[in-house]
Amino acid sequence: MSQQQPPRMSEEFRDRMRAGLSTMAPHERLRERRRNRALVGGSAAAVVVIVGAVVAVQGVRGTLLQDEAAPPPPPMPSVAETLVPTPTPAPSATPSPQPTAPAATLEPGTVTPPPQETVEPDPTTPREAIVGELITGGPQPVAGELYDIAISCTSPQEVWIDDGGVPDDxxxxxxxxxxxxxxxxxxxxxxxxxxxxxxxxxAPGDPMPHVERRLHGGTFTAEQEAALRASGTSLVDAVVWCGTTTGTVSIGAATAECVPNEAAVIDDVESPDVLTQLAGPPGAKLWVILQLQ
Known part of the structure; x- marks a missing residue:
């Protein structure tokens, strides 16, 4: 494609223009010069636009020609080819584990064995109780004699008065x-x-009741009274069973009357006073309970 050349001025027109410019005022000539520069700039811009358009058209045409000359895409695989399973590669052989070298055997005496665990006794396990005769102060019993026995309790416990021939109470x-x-x-x-x-x-370690013995109708010694007082002190009611005997029972200044087959009660006395000071009718076979209040 040939490029269009801008129009040229004739020699006659150029001579007239030169003659006119010489007669113009300075500002008119400056204006005319700016106008001519604008005209020349516009013509140059028009030429640049035309050239760009031609280049763009040629680029598009070249692209179309390349598309026409490109080979067609390969055909899609058929359904049968799609359903053919892909062969699975054979598994590779797993290497056998190499035997490891045996651990070094320690020489005897190089390792300190752990300390043996000490098993402490379970405090909740009941301790085995044994039957035994309680230590008793006073004279040893003799067949044919009668004795009075005082027992001061120190803990919840069963006790029994016996000839020693039975295993329990x-x-x-x-x-x-x-x-x-x-x-x-x-x-x-x-x-x-x-x-x-x-x-x-x-059971081992259990506190034992304190027991004192005397001949029936007699008195406790000073040592026996001190031992009974030391074994414990509490405020009690003295419940005295007189059997069929009548008469008066006393603890110090406090007294009560025995009624056959009933109990005589003296309230609010110290337990050691009951054990050491209670007295009944002569020959009475009393049985006294120091009852806690």
Whole structure:
């Protein structure tokens, strides 16, 4: 495509223009010069636009020609070819583990064995109780004699007065007593010598009741009274069973009357005073409970 040339001025027109410019005022010539520059600039811009358009058209035409000359895309695979499974590659052989070298054997005596665990006894496990005769102050019992026995309780416990021939309190030959439920102690009068021994089932470490013995109708020694007082002090009611005996029982200045087959009660006394000061009718076979309040 040939490029269009801008129009040229004739020689005659140029001569007239030169003659006219010489007669113009300075400002008119300046204006005319600016106008001519604008005209020349516009012509140059028009030429640039035309050239750009021609180049663009040639680029588009070249692209179309390249598209026409490109080979067609490959055909799509058929359904049968699509459904053919892809062969799975054979698994590679797994290498066998190499045997490791045996660990070094330590020489004897190089390792300190752990300390043996010490098993402490379980405090909740019940301790085995054994039946034993309680230590008793006073004279040793003799067959044919009668004895008074005072028992001061120190803990909840079953005790029994017996001849020593039974293994427990269930078949006591004389009497079974229960400490600690509501009793702080007991006094049993006129017990035959063959039965005047006191037993209890005691576990190791358990406190034992304190027991003193005297001849029936006699008095406790000063040492016995001190031991009974030291074994414990509590405010009690003295419940005295007189059997069929009548008469007066006393603890110091406090007194009560025995009624056959009923109990005589003296309230609010100290337990050691009951054990050491209680006195009844001569020959009475009393049985006294120091009942806790």
């Amino acid at each position: 269930g078949t006591a030959s004389w009497r079974t007593l229960l400490c600690g439920v509501d009793a702080a102690g007991f006094i049993d009068y006129a017990v035959p010598g063959t039965h005047a021994r006191v037993f209890a089932q005691v």
